[in-house]
Amino acid sequence: MVASRHSRTPPLTLVIAPTAQDARRADGGCDWSKLMARAQDGDRDAYRMLLEDLVPYIRSIAGRCFKRPSDVEDAVQDVLMTVHMVRHAYDPNRPFGPWLLAIANRRIIDRLRRETRQRAREMALSTEHETFSDVPANLDQANFDEAALGEALERLPPEQRQAIEMLKLNEMSLREAAAASGRSIAALKVATHRAIKGLRKMLQNRSDRS
Amino acid sequence: MTKTPDLIDALVEGTTPVRRLRPPLVRAALWLLLTAVVLVLIVTGHGLRPDIAERLRQPVFVLSMIAAITTGILAAVASFQISLPDRSRWWILLPAPALAVWLSTIGYGCLSDWVSVAPNENRIGETVRCFATLLLTSVPLSIAMLVMLRYAALLRPTESSAMSGLAIAAITAFSLSLVHDLDASLTILVWNLGVAILIAGLACLFGRRMFAWTASRLTSTPAKSSNRP
Numbered sequence: 001m002v003a004s005r006h007s008r009t010p011p012l013t014l015v016i017a018p019t020a021q022d023a024r025r026a027d028g029g030c031d032w033s034k035l036m037a038r039a040q041d042g043d044r045d046a047y048r049m050l051l052e053d054l055v056p057y058i059r060s061i062a063g064r065c066f067k068r069p070s071d072v073e074d075a076v077q078d079v080l081m082t083v084h085m086v087r088h089a090y091d092p093n094r095p096f097g098p099w100l101l102a103i104a105n106r107r108i109i110d111r112l113r114r115e116t117r118q119r120a121r122e123m124a125l126s127t128e129h130e131t132f133s134d135v136p137a138n139l140d141q142a143n144f145d146e147a148a149l150g151e152a153l154e155r156l157p158p159e160q161r162q163a164i165e166m167l168k169l170n171e172m173s174l175r176e177a178a179a180a181s182g183r184s185i186a187a188l189k190v191a192t193h194r195a196i197k198g199l200r201k202m203l204q205n206r207s208d209r210s
Numbered sequence: 211m212t213k214t215p216d217l218i219d220a221l222v223e224g225t226t227p228v229r230r231l232r233p234p235l236v237r238a239a240l241w242l243l244l245t246a247v248v249l250v251l252i253v254t255g256h257g258l259r260p261d262i263a264e265r266l267r268q269p270v271f272v273l274s275m276i277a278a279i280t281t282g283i284l285a286a287v288a289s290f291q292i293s294l295p296d297r298s299r300w301w302i303l304l305p306a307p308a309l310a311v312w313l314s315t316i317g318y319g320c321l322s323d324w325v326s327v328a329p330n331e332n333r334i335g336e337t338v339r340c341f342a343t344l345l346l347t348s349v350p351l352s353i354a355m356l357v358m359l360r361y362a363a364l365l366r367p368t369e370s371s372a373m374s375g376l377a378i379a380a381i382t383a384f385s386l387s388l389v390h391d392l393d394a395s396l397t398i399l400v401w402n403l404g405v406a407i408l409i410a411g412l413a414c415l416f417g418r419r420m421f422a423w424t425a426s427r428l429t430s431t432p433a434k435s436s437n438r439p
């Protein structure tokens with residue numbers, strides 16, 4: 001009984017598992033059919049190699065239909081996602097190129113149709129639609145404050161202005177500023193303190209006047 | 211916006227072994243097997259029309275029935291073929307000859323022998339039973355087709371749904387003619403052509419959306435699993 005069971009044991013065969021690198025054609029390019037067949041079996045390396053190899057090809061097809069690079073990239077991603085979702089529908093016995101091309105054309109046509117529909121019923125708003133009738137509301141507040149601050153800085157005494165420029169605008173440390181200006185750290189601290197006080201006062205007066 | 215290398219990372223990360231689709235002819239055969247089961251159940255439950263023996267001696271009726279079932283079979287094969295992206299669009303013409311024969315036999319029957327009202331026809335009762343047969347045939351076949359062709363939502367939804375609609379319509383008309391004694395010419399027209407136009411029209415109008423809905427229910431999209439904004 002035992003002997004008969006052993007006699008039916010099949011002979012051991014050494015099987016070399018194919019790798020993603022084996023899916024190279026003689027000209028050095030990737031064999032997409034083989035890579036897709038392995039991807040269908042769950043080989044992640046083969047799948048990554050396939051998708052990365054497909055991107056330039058799909059981009060060249062999408063580049064003929066879309067002008068903006070962002071649209072081209074969106075189309076490429078759309079095609080990649082469709083390939084991912086219908087990868088079980090690919091038959092490895094058939095060529096991969098026509099299968100991919102048909103999917104790419106279908107996705108690109110869908111995007112072009114969607115764009116046309118959107119253009120037909122949507123209108124881009126220009127910035128003037130968003131402003132108010134009050135004149136100060138349309139002024140750029142950031143530029144206004146920057147100009148006032150620059151003006152106030154010009155009116156500071158030279159030693160205070162130098163301290164502010166070195167410590168605040170150029171972001172030097174107290175030690176670096178002292179070395180550069182030849183003044184003591186304490187003198188710089190006092191000058192900065194007085195400069196900020198003076199600036200605050202000048203800007204306050206300006207806003208009161210306006 | 212996700213960058214393409216990031217999307218590839220997400221897709222590769224989410225990949226699992228997939229079961230390849232069987233060849234389209236095998237899948238069409240499976241669907242036709244289900245059709246045969248549905249037809250056998252309907253005939254068993256309702257019984258054949260009483261005058262079936264007499265009808266089978268009429269060449270026009272026999273030709274019409276053969277043409278209807280052939281249209282259904284060929285349209286089913288065409289819809290499974292056309293749902294795959296790399297198959298030719300010309301598969302859409304496969305059921306055309308059988309469809310032409312089917313429509314011409316109905317037209318010929320009406321022109322040569324117009325019977326406005328059948329002598330023993332109980333209109334309301336027969337209409338209700340016809341409607342029940344219509345639903346019992348077309349609903350399970352439509353659901354099976356939607357599930358089997360859900361991936362077509364991304365590829366060729368319009369062509370696939372038109373061919374599926376034609377297949378279901380022809381088989382439903384065949385089933386109606388098999389179990390109901392439709393004698394009046396107008397009734398034959400309504401329950402054959404009317405049903406065919408209704409089902410094929412509904413499939414063309416809503417097939418695309420139905421495929422998309424079924425696909426979203428039955429497949430997990432990478433857009434859901436990845437972090438794509």
